[in-house]
Amino acid sequence: MSEHMEIADFVPRLRHSISKWKEQVKIKNGLRLRLDFFLGFQSLQPEGFRFHHAESDYVMLVRWLPEDEPDTLPTNASHRVGIGAFVLNGNNEVLVVMEKNGGFKGTEYWKMPTGVVDEGEDIYAAAVREVKEETGIDAEFVEILAFRQSHKSFFSKSDLFFVCMMRPLSSNITAQESEIAASKWMPIKEYVEQPYNKKHGQFQKVAEICRDRAAGAHVGFSAVPVSSASGKEVYLYCNNNKGSKL
Amino acid sequence: MSEHMEIADFVPRLRHSISKWKEQVKIKNGLRLRLDFFLGFQSLQPEGFRFHHAESDYVMLVRWLPEDEPDTLPTNASHRVGIGAFVLNGNNEVLVVMEKNGGFKGTEYWKMPTGVVDEGEDIYAAAVREVKEETGIDAEFVEILAFRQSHKSFFSKSDLFFVCMMRPLSSNITAQESEIAASKWMPIKEYVEQPYNKKHGQFQKVAEICRDRAAGAHVGFSAVPVSSASGKEVYLYCNNNKGSKL
Secondary structure (H helix, E strand, O other), X not given: OOOOXXXXXXXXXXXXXXXXXXXXXXXXXXXXXXXXXXXXXXXXXXXXXXXXXXEOOEEEEEEOOOOOOOOOOOOOOOEEEEEEEEEEOOOOEEEEEEEOOOOOOOOOOOEOOEEEOOOOOOHXXXXXXXXXXXXXXXXXXXXXXXXXXXXXXXXXXXXXXEEEEEEEOOOOOOOOOOOEEEEEEEEHHHHHOOHHHHHOHHHHHHHHHHHHHHOOOOOOEEEEEEEOOOOOEEEEEEOOOOOOOO | OOOOOOHHHHHHHHHHHHHHHHHHOOOOOOEEEEEOOOHHXXXXXXXXXXXXXXXXXXXXXXXXXXXXXXXXXXXXXXXXXXXXXXXXXXXXXXXXEEEOXXXXXXXOOOEOOEEEOOOXXXXXXXXXXXXXXXXXXXXXXXXXXXXXXXXXXEOOEEEEEEEEEEEEOOOOOOOOOOOEEEEEEEEHHHHHOOHHHHHOHHHHHHHHHXXXXXXXXXXXXXXXXXXXXXXXXXXXXXXXXXXXXX
């Protein structure tokens, strides 16, 4: 909606369209509805308010005061954060999954477990949780091997993806039924040499880093607890100079 | 607004309150207005829509279809991303600033230039830009020394802060008038031993990493261009095994 329409006129038209689209099975990735004008915002904008952010059930508006001081309201969140878990066992085997849906469907690619960091969740904790959810394997975080930043991954937002080295604490796999078609321990050589890696520079580089790390020839960032300026315990990820051996 | 009020009734009351607050100089950090209910959303929620995100001038709603497949709409952005620039010259001096406003006001702390990554901006590029803006110094990115994740830094959002090692390409400082009270080159020993660092674990640890890096005894992550699955050039940050010497 880039021009004004009374919501009372709009809703019935939207409802009609959705039911038509459903019948014709045209919609594959949901609907997006951008509201630039609606009754509430039109009334609040002249009062100096702007949107700050929205979550699923609310929208937050802000207005800076006092007017004679520079606006220091923090900017909106700009990045989604994801993790990939490189779980290596004592036999030089990697924990891999084949996904039921998503971007890798149909590629025959055995990938590391991946997922999105939850609200308020630490990166290392997200890696532990995702490995458990997707494969049933208990694992502990060792270090971050690499991370990748990309842009415009959804709307105008950016993405940070952290590759986490993990040590398994169990070995029996129970693949998550809803998302994972199959999961297994795969020799690292076989993992690195998959055709999909060879075709995609980013995947090839990450696979090589994992191979080098398995051989003790790559240094990552450990998670070091430190106290923040406000006294909270936070994690600083850095080379802790303790070497790269597991 | 956690209960329904007609916007036409609300706006005049809000306007009256703001003018009263302005007179009484009560407001120090702006106003926040959370709308859970407004005419547009009340009408769209029954149609299956939820808020996804908002930017300053619009709010985005989404609804998943087809209904018999799992909802794979990407989650909203959860993190703000900031940088700190550790600019070290050939005389083992660090580029430092004293800020006019913000959290360090009144601390007498000489800090590294910091800033927020703009929409669609790479971390290394944000570090180059912020150093130039705050101090007039041209610098090039060398590597990421460490990063820190913290939570609930504003509303329910999290924060990632990357410490970037930089090499200066010029030496004459021109401090930014609006934000920077003073800027200078400071011997690294003096920088590390500031009282503020000793009192705050996170700052102390970062200062020590910078000191170790200056001595060639810390390995960070370089920025390596790789091609993503969709063919875009993106940066992977990792130890490139080329050693830690400048």
